[in-house]
Amino acid sequence: MEGIIMKLRKHLAILIGILIFSLGCAPTQKIAQKKSTGEIIAQKVVxxxxxxxxxxxxxxxYDQYSAIVLIGKIATMDEDENREIQVIDNGKVIIVGEKIDTILLDGQKFPPDLDSTGAIFLNTHGIIFPGLVNAHDHVHYNLIGIWDAPKKYTNRxxxxxxxxxxxxxxxxxxxxxxxxxxxxxAEAMKYAEVKQLISGTTAVQGAPNGAKKFCNILVRNMDVSPNFGFKRMSPYVRDVTKVKDDKIQRWLDKMNExxxxxxxxxxxxxxxxxxxNEFDFLVEHGLGRKETIIIHGTALDEEQIRYMSDHDMSVIWSxxxxxxxxxxxxxxPTYYEDGVNICLGTDWSPSGGKNLLDELKIAYEYNKTNFGGxxxxxxxxKFVTCNPADAIGWKDYCGRIKSGLYADIMVISDNKTNPFEALVDATERDVELxxxxxxxxxxxxIFMAKxxxxxxxxxxxxxxxxxxLDFTKNDVQLGNQTFEYVVSILQKALSFDPDYMEQxxxxxxxxxxxxxDDYLDAKFSGYHPVQLDPIYACMDTYFFDALRNSKNANLSFDIQKIYYSWVPDSVLKK
Structure with missing residues (x-):
């Protein structure tokens, strides 16, 4: 009898949690059920x-026009002979098919081989950048919000x-x-890719090996699907010191070939x-070379960083x-002064930036407060455009606004004199196209309707x-799913409703x-409803609270106050 009562209490607690969760009555909480007593525990969620x-x-x-012509300030991310990034005021980027055909300076005439009468001209009044490249993210975890780490750790x-x-x-x-x-x-991955797309990110590393149901529909999955007609990348997530010699040799053979x-x-x-010591293992086994991309590199000392510089290696900073x-x-600062190619990655949403725009902000502010600016x-x-493109062998395909490259492009609001400052300053509302x-x-x-x-x-x-958002693609399995549908089924799955789970x-x-019930207790002890992580930072109170309150990070700045002061009081507490 006692066991039945405990189970009834447990179900009642979960049902109350689901009800509050679904109605949005507790905007900064998720509802957890404490197994031993059936007590509701408040945990933060939006x-x-x-x-x-x-x-x-x-x-x-768009594909019925002879060309798409984007008009605006162009931050090409391409260096001139003086190694300065070219910025073109009031320029034009002409897109034909998948690629950038031509870039025109202000006043230059339309190329004679293109039909200007059949083109569509879009005056963006914004800044045209290459699409951002997220050099590292465990994308399949990005339906989950930021996790409150209970203590400071020393390794992964x-x-x-x-x-x-x-x-x-x-x-x-x-x-x-x-x-x-x-x-x-597939639905979880497509949702996670939308979180990339809304920040102007057009390619990401770190998707699970996979399915065409998500790899061929939204952003480019760098290392698990062909891009530009080839696939020459590979991830290795596990402990590298336990890799067998024959696997290392296969990697080296492929690099050499x-x-x-x-x-x-x-x-x-x-x-x-x-x-x-993981880095020393790589070097000892011949993997300290240009093709090897170091994710994190947090513990490396000056000598190891200098080795990376000497061997044209790249690091991904999260x-x-x-x-x-x-x-x-x-x-x-040591990586930078030694000339190591630095890229930026969000790592994953349980402990990383919500997207590259937020990661950029925290990186820049931390640079000011801790690295002397x-x-x-x-x-x-550069960390989110040309640098990662160079690191992974995509220099001739994307990462710059340049004739002949693929038209992976983002347009943001032009609200700063310096276009690069505008990129760091940009939030999701500033991503125009x-x-x-x-x-x-x-x-x-105004653009998508045209x-x-x-x-x-x-x-x-x-x-x-x-x-x-164009979320559908007819020639991909499950490509007819709408974003509204995907959001609804993910929210329902994460509600952890026992009756729905059993079904x-x-x-x-x-x-x-x-x-x-016994099965759930054995396999998912302590389970509770989890809120689907909001795609926009402006809606995510907990994300900002977690950054502010983290004793591990101990940040001396508040990106919500610096960059999101425009958000209505009703959405985010100030």
């Missing part, structure tokens, strides 16, 4: 407040053992995406000798994740702006238990 609805207009599509093998990490982060990922459970990995341009390793993530987990980040706005822009391979996928309605009438959804935010789970081990 309810979804987006209004998503389809466009029903008609008209001529420690915090995954924390029970809170398992309950608050890993349960949500497994339950949503594993085939034994809800099995909606020109079949492997970039091999991504998590190296020296943390602060101790366990982290630091300051938010480093600071939240370890209380320190990479020695960027050694990095300029232009440096920051995003192209990938000449395909306009996201932006303001380019893709009837083929996008409006996303109305409570932050005072509305954006447009949808496919785990054959369920039959080994007396009840589904």
């Amino acid at each position: 309810p979804s407040q987006l209004k998503i609805y389809p466009d029903k207009s008609t008209g001529k599509r 093998y420690q915090w995954p053992q924390n029970k809170g990490m398992r309950v608050d982060v890993k349960y949500a990922k497994y339950v949503a995406q594993d085939k034994k459970y809800f099995g909606i990995q 020109g079949k492997l341009d970039a091999l991504f390793f998590h190296i020296a993530e943390g602060t101790d000798d366990v982290a630091r 300051p938010v994740s480093n600071l939240l987990l370890y209380g320190e980040t990479a020695d960027i 050694i990095l300029s706005y232009e440096d920051m822009a 995003v192209f990938i391979g000449g395909d306009p996928l996201y932006g303001d309605s 380019l893709k009438p009837g083929d996008f959804e409006y996303i109305k935010t409570p932050c005072g702006f509305t954006k447009c 949808k789970f496919h785990d054959k081990r369920i039959q080994n238990y007396d009840s589904f």
Whole structure:
């Protein structure tokens, strides 16, 4: 009898949590159920407040024009003979098909071989940048919000053992995406890619090996699917010191044969000798070379960094994740002064920036307060455009605004004299237009209605702006799913409703238990509803609170106050 009462209490607690969760009655909480007593525990979360609805207009599509002409200030990210980035005021970028055909200076005439009468001209009044390249992110975890690390760790093998990490982060990922459970990995991945796209990011490293259901629809997945007609990248996430010699030799053979341009390793993530010694293992086994990309490099000393410089190696800096987990980040001034190619990556949403625009802000402010301001706005822009493109062998394909390269492009508001400062200053409301391979996928309605009438959804935010997203693609499996639908099924999966879980789970081990409750207790002890991480930072109170309150990071600045003061009081507390 006592056991039945406990189960009834438990279900009641979860149902109350789901009710509050779904109604949005507690805007800064998620509801957790404490197994031993059925007590509701408040944990921070933000309810979804987006209004998503389809466009029903008609008209001529972007691919029915002879060219798309973007007019505005062009930050090419391409250096001239004096090694200065070329910035063109009132220039024109002409897109034909998937590529950038021509760049025109102010006053230059339309190329005679192109039909200007059949082109569409878009005066952006903005700054035209290459699409941002997120050099590292565990994309499949990005439906989950930021995790409150309970202590400071010294290497990456420690915090995954924390029970809170398992309950608050890993349960949500497994339950949503594993085939034994809800099995909606494609939907979770597409949602996570939207979080990239809304910041002007057009390519990301770190997706799971995979499915065409998500790899061929939104942003470029750098290392798990072909891009530009080839695939010459590979990630390795596990402990590199345990790799077998024959696998290392296969990597080296591919590098020597020109079949492997970039091999991504998590190296020296943390602060101790366990982290630091991983780099020495790479060098000892012949992998200290240009094709090897070092993710994090937090623990590396000056001699190791100098080795990287001498061998044209690149490092991916993820300051938010480093600071939240370890209380320190990479020695960027030494990397910078030694000439190591630096790229920026968000790592993952449980401990990283919500997107590259936020990662840029934290990196820049930390540079001012902790690095003596050694990095300029232009440096920051390079970290997310030309630098990662060069690191991974994509220099001839993207990362710059240049004739012949693919039209991976973002347009942001021109609200600063310095275009690079405008990029660091930009928030999601400033992203006016995003192209990938000449395909306009996201932006303001004034542009999307002209380019893709009837083929996008409006996303109305409570932050005072509305954006447009083309989420569908007819020739991809599940490509007809709308963003509104994907948001709804992910929210329902993460509600951890036991009745819905019992209805949808496919785990054959369920039959080994007396009840589904017993199964859940055994497999997901301590489970609770989890809020789907908001795609926009302006809506995410907890993200800013976590940065402010982190004892590990101990930040002396507040990016919400610096960059998001425009958000209405009703959305974010000041």
